[in-house]
Amino acid sequence: MKGRTDTPRDRGCLVGIIFFILGLGTLLPWNFFMTASLYFQGRLNTTEWSNGTSVVRKEYYFNNWMTLLSQLPLLLFTLLNSFLYQRISEAMRIAGSLVFILLLFVLTAALVKVPMEQDRFFDVTMATIWFINSFGAVLQGSLFGLVGLLPQKYSAVFMSGQGLAGTFAAVAMLLALASDADSESAALGYFVTPCVGTLLTLFSYLLLPRLDFAQYHLNKSSKYELGATDELLKESGAVENGKLNGHANGSASKGPAEGEGEGEPAADGTKHAFLSLEPAEPAQAKASVMEVFKKIWVMAFCVTFVFTVTLSVFPAVTVDVMTAFPGGKWERFFISVCCFLTFNINDWLGRTVTTLVRWPAKESRLFPLLVVSRVVFVPLLMLCNVQPRRSSLPVLFSHDAAFAVIMTLFSVSSGYFVCLSMSYAPQLVAQKDAETAGALMTFFLALGLSIGAALSFPLRTLV
Numbered sequence: 057m058k059g060r061t062d063t064p065r066d067r068g069c070l071v072g073i074i075f076f077i078l079g080l081g082t083l084l085p086w087n088f089f090m091t092a093s094l095y096f097q098g099r100l101n102t103t104e105w106s107n108g109t110s111v112v113r114k115e116y117y118f119n120n121w122m123t124l125l126s127q128l129p130l131l132l133f134t135l136l137n138s139f140l141y142q143r144i145s146e147a148m149r150i151a152g153s154l155v156f157i158l159l160l161f162v163l164t165a166a167l168v169k170v171p172m173e174q175d176r177f178f179d180v181t182m183a184t185i186w187f188i189n190s191f192g193a194v195l196q197g198s199l200f201g202l203v204g205l206l207p208q209k210y211s212a213v214f215m216s217g218q219g220l221a222g223t224f225a226a227v228a229m230l231l232a233l234a235s236d237a238d239s240e241s242a243a244l245g246y247f248v249t250p251c252v253g254t255l256l257t258l259f260s261y262l263l264l265p266r267l268d269f270a271q272y273h274l275n276k277s278s279k280y281e282l283g284a285t286d287e288l289l290k291e292s293g294a295v296e297n298g299k300l301n302g303h304a305n306g307s308a309s310k311g312p313a314e315g316e317g318e319g320e321p322a323a324d325g326t327k328h329a330f331l332s333l334e335p336a337e338p339a340q341a342k343a344s345v346m347e348v349f350k351k352i353w354v355m356a357f358c359v360t361f362v363f364t365v366t367l368s369v370f371p372a373v374t375v376d377v378m379t380a381f382p383g384g385k386w387e388r389f390f391i392s393v394c395c396f397l398t399f400n401i402n403d404w405l406g407r408t409v410t411t412l413v414r415w416p417a418k419e420s421r422l423f424p425l426l427v428v429s430r431v432v433f434v435p436l437l438m439l440c441n442v443q444p445r446r447s448s449l450p451v452l453f454s455h456d457a458a459f460a461v462i463m464t465l466f467s468v469s470s471g472y473f474v475c476l477s478m479s480y481a482p483q484l485v486a487q488k489d490a491e492t493a494g495a496l497m498t499f500f501l502a503l504g505l506s507i508g509a510a511l512s513f514p515l516r517t518l519v
């Protein structure tokens with residue numbers, strides 16, 4: 057490829073469209089299960105018995121378990137990355153994960169029509185959530201490795217696709233609710249949507265090798281996968297050296313720091329900065345993970361904290377908020393609109409705004425201060441009309457509009473600060489260490505999601 061001048065072009069932006077779809081596909085499992093929480097709760101909350109004085113319901117804490125069993129696999133696979141990723145080929149990981157995700161969605165759709173005892177339904181659903189998100193984590197990590205081989209803007213396109221998955225799920229839920237079909241058929245229709253979505257994602261992936269532009273860039277990856285190590289790096293030319301160098305280090309993980317390359321930094325195009333054409337000078341020694349961490353720890357703390365706060369109440373607490381206007385049609389749509397649609401649109405908006413506004417600056421003390429101040433959303437959301445209440449905590453914000461406003465600020469700030477911390481981190485280190493910084497941040501992102509999910513249990517019981 058050295059000296060080649062006829063670099064293929066992405067005709068019709070097909071490769072871009074494919075990576076957008078691939079991004080969307082990676083977050084379908086998490087979002088479709090989360091958004092369907094009312095369906096699951098409906099199937100789980102039917103048994104009531106009397107203990108003499110009052111009616112008692114078996115409490116499954118579905119949303120808490122769903123959140124935890126979705127986010128733990130992400131953390132686990134970020135850590136397992138180094139073992140798994142070298143042993144299984146990339147095509148196998150991507151296509152294989154998609155096939156399993158498809159099968160699990162088909163199973164979930166089929167179960168809509170299968171009556172089942174509640175405890176068993178809970179167990180089957182939780183197992184499905186665990187496995188579907190494990191495959192989702194492998195898929196996400198592998199695709200970030202792949203997208204890193206393409207020009208930078210493709211990472212942003214991929215992230216944008218990911219950002220839209222939640223809105224896609226929320227709209228599918230609204231359509232299911234608005235349809236005249238009975239609730240079973242509506243649920244079936246809802247779960248068939250991600251089946252089609254995953255199938256489309258799989259076809260998109262299979263189409264990639266047929267496109268010149270993708271082939272030209274991604275072939276470099278297969279060189280690496282065939283075992284291209286230092287020899288190849290030494291042999292390759294200056295330009296290619298820069299590229300391969302970045303990728304080889306990205307895939308040949310050496311520890312947790314070389315995480316999935318989940319790539320939030322790419323949202324603003326910084327994560328794969330190391331893939332840009334580096335000068336032909338001999339590679340400088342990379343700083344150790346600890347050295348890099350010392351430089352970016354504030355940003356690592358910020359991304360962990362933002363997701364800890366976000367996942368501690370969303371969706372486990374927010375999904376139980378009740379409208380102040382029950383009894384009408386609105387009640388059916390309330391959670392889908394005020395909780396899921398509001399969160400996903402504003403989270404995406406917050407991320408997108410960072411392309412225009414970058415305040416506070418990365419050195420500013422105000423930045424971590426604002427991130428920490430987001431903790432105020434936890435009590436604010438708990439003081440909304442969360443039902444049933446298990447404590448004597450009062451409802452201060454009972455109006456739907458109040459809840460919607462709090463949700464809007466909560467989600468815009470979540471997307472905004474996540475994106476900013478992820479993009480600031482690689483800028484705090486030398487370019488040669490940008491990748492380590494990005495990978496470290498990925499690990500802390502997953503850590504924040506998991507801590508938040510774990511915290512959602514005590515927080516829900518406190519309300």
Ligand SMILES: Nc1nc2c(ncn2[C@@H]2O[C@H](CO)[C@@H](O)[C@H]2O)c(=O)[nH]1
Nearest residue numbers: 086130196222318320366403470505
């Ligand atoms: N990038 C990324 N974000 C996630 C993942 N799971 C949940 N989230 C984020 O968590 C929030 C709640 O869904 C949203 O901001 C999502 O983007 C994941 O696997 N990757």
